[in-house]
Amino acid sequence: MSTTANTDSRSRGKAPAGERVADWADGRLGIYSLAKANMRKIFPDHWSFMLGEICLYSFIIIILTGVYLTLFFHPSMNEVEYHGSYVPMQGQLMSEAYKSTLEISFDVRGGLLIRQIHHWAAIIFLAGMFVHMMRVFFTGAFRKPREINWLFGFLLFVLGMFTGFTGYSLPDDLLSGTGVRFTQGAILSVPIVGTYISMFLFGGEFPGDDFVARFYSIHILLLPGIMLGLVVGHLILVFYHKHTQFAGPGRTNKNVVGMPLLPVYMAKAGGFFFLVFGVIALIAGIATVNPIWALGPYRADQVSTGAQPDWYMGFAEGLVRAMPGWEINLWGHTLVLGVFIPLVIFGLFLALIAVYPFIESWVTGDKREHHILDRPRNAPTRTAFGVAWITAYMIMLIGGGNDIVATHFHLSINAVTWFVRIGFFAGPVIAFIVTKRICLGLQRRDKDKVLHGRESGIIKRLPHGEFIEVHEPLSQEHMYTLTAHEQYKPAEIGPTVDENGVERKAKSSEKLRAKLSNAYYGEGNQIPKPTVEEYREITSGHGHH
């Protein structure tokens, strides 16, 4: 249709202005083939698919406000005396970085608002990524063909943490300087190269004159540059793979059901950008974040109580706080395990996210594409594993604020710390078992619903006096939805006798996989779906019971 219109307009040579601009661009960029594939692209609808959008939009908001802030911020550690408009700081020595942040907050009209939008958006960006990642994990959306996009997302999450950290370190206030000191102390704990990394990063001893300028270029150029590339790649892959969808009538692994990009998602997603931006602007208008003027400029010999990093660094903070202070002195060297072990656990714990899709695909041996999302209950072991991870994460988040928890709830700091130490190991185990039980219970309920119908709440009295509750059979749509999920058979160790009758030893990797596969899909680890026979037996017989 559009092609004929184009040829017509070209031959007539006086198409409407919009069409002529589009023709001009197509002649140079070939936009029509791109538009043909994407303009009416179908996106499925589900509330949880918005979580990723929140991340994208807060990222855009961060870039917009960040560019504005660079116009006023001076990334310099030169010590100057303050004689600005904020009276309590008169005559104080501070770095230019801190002074310019005060000026942004008190002298630039709207500067405080933009600073607060920037910081709130960063907090929401990280929280959004965390929740978005949970959505993708618990629904199995990371499976083939989306493993690489999962890795992109993982990298965005990790880089986002460090971009946030380098960002809130820039104002050189007492709190952020304390955070930087913590980081430097942690770097020193790295065996062999720790002191060298510290000297090179800070241009000498802590704090030196360089770190604000260096963090600045990392914060505004290096990390966001990489992240922007990853975001673009992430989105291209979302378009290329087409969005996943939940099982339901008419929705198969070979189609995608929803509404077209133009106009519905253009309006909904475009509108959602404004909703996110609007909410963040409102928050920034009424809620203070990081009041650096209350904290004062950084001094290496001063600190305030209740020092807390931004929430996404709380997990690392918790690990460092909960770890006993082990130090080993050998042959004139010190192994600072009390700080280095938390550093390693921090890395490994995050790396678990990155490798999980590959572990699961190895266990299942499934090489097919998956576009239908799992309901979390239908993958009990995966769900339990995810909840266990989150439990450990949350316990360490509590540990990162053990002083705040202790003072707010009138608890002993020692007791809170011991709770965190034990909870880090016991919590995930308990969470795993409980979650798996709940998932299996929900699976049983689904099965009951399919076989016996929905409880209608209507009590009927039979002629001989017995009371029964009437069960209503489910609709076909509902029944299909509840039985559409896949169920794996546990993998077995292959034949231990080859075709020539020679015995071979099963490899240990094979045994491990058989064991894992059994833990995922073996008896008692998933409830078999109702079969046609079961259904017929119940429905054709005595109706209900």
Added chain:
Amino acid sequence: MSSQDIPEENLPAEQGAAHGAVGVADEKHPFADPGLPPHEHRIQDIDERAAKRSERTVALLFTVSMLATIGFIASFVAIDVDKSVYIWPLGHISALNFALGVTLGIALFTIGAGAVHWARTLMSDVEVADERHPIEASPEVREKVFADFKQGAKESAIGRRKLIRTTMFGALTLVPLSGVVLLRDLGPLPEEKLRHTLWSKGKLLVNMNTNEPLRPSDVAVGSLTFAKPEGLEEHDHGFQNEIAKAALMIVRIQPENIKDKRELEWSHEGIVAYSKICTHVGCPISLYEQQTHHVLCPCHQSTFDLSDGARVIFGPAGHALPQLRIGVNDEGYLEALGDFEEPVGPAFWERG
């Protein structure tokens, strides 16, 4: 890989395939996929008046946005940057920040609300199905790509001319070294920098708050005093680096309450001087319990017993706080009798 050895039939069947394709549920396929449900009309689809109402709502939202933007500009011009107002329950806050945040928030939010309401009530909500195609290429394409690659590789002769290949890899491996070497001047080598502080024999202990040298009589039992070495002034270049190592914590403990023998020896009439920098990751320690003589680092709650060689009694710190040996000079001022005997602050590999 070894995952190949799970047989295909062990994998679950495709969703829905087991029960046949789209169809009506019958005896044989009670759970069959019934296909897309029929479209249900919204009130706006059938009642033009309802559609008109939606249109007016959307337009109203967009109008509110325009008014809010005007409000934003008006606030920017009219409200003083240092004006503060009391707004319940927020307390005293910057009037300009509040006005700008609220107007900008409304201006943006109503655009979003309008667009979403438009999409939900007036744009078509008929669900359509689009086909998916496998991501991986067809075998023919795969063959072609490999053939092309082999031909290209062959024409380049990279496999045959080994000398070129080897030297090229050598050159490409070496060239990034220039970049690595360039990073050398990011900072100095550690050398002995972390081992020494400004303290040396005869340096007076100067009260951090009053900037006056301390006498023993200035330090009362139960008080916590912070000190720096004489000659180190706030305005000096490098003050931060020096104070980050030299900061001192001074308390007076009844000599009979000091449990550690060396601590008593290094003290003066029960006045003891310890590094203020936590041995965990370097926060300045600042909380003192005068009855127990415990000090607590507010960052990670490492707790040290100042009456017992500042050993760690709780928290993640790995070793005791270094003590500075002090005495009194001829004029009656507290002075250092040397530098710390061990490095202050967090532990590191070369610390030993």
